[in-house]
Amino acid sequence: MKNFNSSRVFSNNVKPVNPEGDYVLYWMSINRRLHYNFALEYAVAWANKLDKPLLIYEGLSCDIPWASDRFHQFLIEGIVESVEFCQKNGFNNFSFVESKPGQGSGLVDELANNACLVIADEYPVYIIKPYNRMMSRSVNVPWYTVDSNGLIPMKTSDKAPYSAFIFRRNMQKLFLESFRNPPQKDPLINLKNRSSITLSDEFLNRYPKLSTTTDIPKLVASLQINHEVKALEISGTRQAAWKQLMDFAENRLLKYAENRNNVENGAASGLSPWLHYGKISAFECVLAALEMQPADWSQDKITFQQGKRDGFFGGHPAIDAFLDELITWRETGFHFCHQVHNYDKYESLPDWAINTLDKHSSDPREHIYSFEDFEMARTHDPIWNAAQRQLVREGIIHNYLRMLWGKKVLEWTEHPRIALKYLIELNNKYAIDGRDPNSYSGIFWIFGRFDRPWGPERPIYGNIRYMTSDSTAKKINLKLYLQKYSTF
Ligand SMILES: Cc1cc2nc3c(=O)[nH]c(=O)nc-3n(C[C@H](O)[C@H](O)[C@H](O)COP(=O)(O)OP(=O)(O)OC[C@H]3O[C@@H](n4cnc5c(N)ncnc54)[C@H](O)[C@@H]3O)c2cc1C
Known part of the structure; x- marks a missing residue:
């Protein structure tokens, strides 16, 4: 895997690849998208190296902290969209929504132990980080995690940034290198072994597969989760994320610096729900924003400013202001939580x-x-x-x-x-x-x-x-x- 951006890969255990495994498993737990995703790209690279098919697993448990109609509906809308994409394009996908606590226990272990190795998402907070560490100990195969969270790989910080200024200085040094090594737009296109994977009937009886024809609100209502926190009107699909990004880039971005704080007709992007679940990549948001720079702007205008905000991108002030929130402020938190294990205390x-x-x-x-x-x-x-x-x-x-x-x-x-x-x-x-x-x-x-x-x-x-x-x-x-x- 020498060609891969190694600053994004974490090896969580020291176990040999299982050459008899049926597939390479990608567990898509937080960056839930099939495009611009370094983890998926890494999984495809492993599948090609071993000449194995790839299984993309996406799941949702009932007893995760703060589980409610609001998050479940948003997430399931996105999962169904990914299942449809895989079915239409002939990729192996298994998606499971747990209906009562405990129903899904053992599922990931079983999928992992039939795999050659596992690739999962690296994420610095919530249950994902401890879960990755715990699973890497319990399974018999290598468990890699890949950081597809933002522009600047979390590994590049060797200590917690205590201010946005400190992080920005680091970001300004690394931005161009990171930006010029973006995730592939469509990593699945490179997958060589497309043979189909059959999971046993016995497995599928225990862990029924999410169907694309599911009535999502009805399913959500039947789950053992908190129904008092109501589902929202906004959709959890990548398509909705993309629509939000385009609408923002075309109609609000150039007024961002001036009007971000307005409550009426404000100019904020409204992208945080989709960024959070990884339905859209920060790279795509940066690309969309840079597309709107004035005609005479080029990457040559990017100039190190010792951590000061103004002047770094050297373009339209509103675009510079948006990119500072999206990269500096967003990623300061990722890098901090990655380093500080009691980040929530x-x-x-x-x-x-x-x-x-x-x-x-x-x-x-x-x-x-x-x-x-x-x-x-x-x-x-x-x-x-x-x-x-x-x-x-x-x-x-x-x-x-x-x-x-x-x-x-x-x-x-x-x-x-x-x-x-x-x-x-x-x-x-x-x-x-x-x-x-x-x-x-x-x-x-x-x-x-x-x-x-x-x-x-x-x-x-x-x-x-x-x-x-x-x-x-x-x-x-x-x-x-x-x-x-x-x-x-
Ligand atoms: C008390 C408090 C709680 C917050 N809780 C959350 C939260 O749960 N989730 C969350 O994503 N943000 C949180 N924020 C940060 C900020 O309010 C939101 O990121 C922002 O309002 C999201 O709206 P937007 O997507 O329209 O942002 P935009 O202004 O369009 O910015 C684009 C993106 O940049 C990032 N960003 C913008 N502002 C900040 C900021 N101040 N800090 C870190 N990243 C930023 C976000 O990813 C955001 O989606 C919180 C802020 C405060 C003060």
């Missing part, structure tokens, strides 16, 4: 933040709310309540309000540790882009991660950056927003 905050929060932890609070008060949007603040209702109804909060939403939970709980617990639970339970490295970047940013101390020192916040609903209301026009989210 209070103790992972910088020392200055822990010290200042501790110093102010017994300051009197004017308002203290319980988790249920927050969840049911029962605070005194109409802006906060509207943001929470948007989260519950639509699975998203506008970025600017999301910051305010988080800061106020810090202010209105007994202790920052409790605030952190509430925020992780609210975000990951309801946000369609939740359970992502960005979830932890955003939530921990509220408490000082990737930020610096701010003065003057204030009650509760200490030197943590402070935000108020009044100043937010002055900055952005919230009239229609408040009307729209006045009820659940």
Whole structure:
């Protein structure tokens, strides 16, 4: 595998390839797409090397944290689309949706132990990382994971970036090399051995295959998951992701810098749900954005800026601003969580933040709310309540309000540790882009991660950056927003 981009591959165990295996197994667990996917590309390369067919496995369990109609419906829509693609184009695919906890146990082991080796997705948070490590110990074959998460391979950071500035400096050094070694658009086209794989009837009785004619809402309603977090209108398919990207590139990208913070007619991309489930690759988003650069722009304009944001891409300021969010801010979180194993714990905050929060932890609070008060949007603040209702109804909060939403939970709980617990639970339970490295970047940013101390020192916040609903209301026009989210 010498030709492959080795900075993206992780070997999780030392076990010999099983030459008698029936296939090479690709377990598509988070970057759930069949295009622009380094892991799939690596799996195809192995299948070609061993002259074996490739089996693409996609599954969904019931008892994963925060499983609900919202995430299951979105994911199953995407899985069905991938199954259809494989069936139409003659690729081996097996997809399974667990209907009650435990039904799928042993499935991946069984598929893996009949394989020559396994390729899976490398991902720094949620259950995926521990699952990969655990499975690599229990199976009899090599278990590789491949980082197809972003532009800059996570392996290139040898320590956690403590600020976006630090990561950006690294990114600026590595961007061109990474950009010029992109994932293949259609890796399956190179697959040589196309023979079909037959899974036994006994296996398929135990683990029934997801059918493309499934009535998805009916299936979701029958699963043992949380049905209170409702499914959304948006579709979890790659086609929907692509439509969102095109619409953004054509209609909003050039206004991004100016209008991103507008709540009405804002210019944000709205891509985070599909980026989270890997339905679209960050590479494709970068390509689409660079396509919109002025005619005289070329890669020669890209100039190292020592980590400063402005001037790096040297093109339209709105495109530069979008790429900074998409690459610097998004990937700072991936690289951080990859290095810091307690990324979701209070103790992972910088020392200055822990010290200042501790110093102010017994300051009197004017308002203290319980988790249920927050969840049911029962605070005194109409802006906060509207943001929470948007989260519950639509699975998203506008970025600017999301910051305010988080800061106020810090202010209105007994202790920052409790605030952190509430925020992780609210975000990951309801946000369609939740359970992502960005979830932890955003939530921990509220408490000082990737930020610096701010003065003057204030009650509760200490030197943590402070935000108020009044100043937010002055900055952005919230009239229609408040009307729209006045009820659940
Ligand atoms: C309290 C809090 C919780 C958050 N939880 C999440 C979450 O669960 N999932 C999530 O994806 N983002 C989260 N964010 C970050 C940010 O709010 C979203 O990434 C952004 O609003 C998504 O909308 P968009 O796709 O239209 O972004 P755009 O502005 O169009 O940006 C494009 C992409 O860049 C990345 N990006 C943009 N802003 C940020 C940022 N501040 N930090 C990291 N990456 C960024 C995202 O991948 C985004 O999809 C959170 C922020 C806060 C303050």
